[in-house]
Amino acid sequence: MIKENKLISFNLLMDLKDKQAENITVYSSPFDINKTYKVVTTDYLAMGGDNCHFLENQFLMKQLV
Numbered sequence: 001m002i003k004e005n006k007l008i009s010f011n012l013l014m015d016l017k018d019k020q021a022e023n024i025t026v027y028s029s030p031f032d033i034n035k036t037y038k039v040v041t042t043d044y045l046a047m048g049g050d051n052c053h054f055l056e057n058q059f060l061m062k063q064l065v
Helices: none
Strands: 006-009 012-017 020-026
Touching: none
Parallel strands: none
Antiparallel strands: 006 012, 012 020
């Protein structure tokens, strides 16, 4: 969800300026470029749906049954 130039997702906040992310926080802590983060999303988005082509082929996907 985008609200007042802030991209908001569960425990993820960032400011958007000229289509670039700034002031990124994860669980209220500054984003660390050297840390590994897990991303959970739907198959639809992971396969590039809704123009999320940046997610295609980026993650090892596992299907839980």
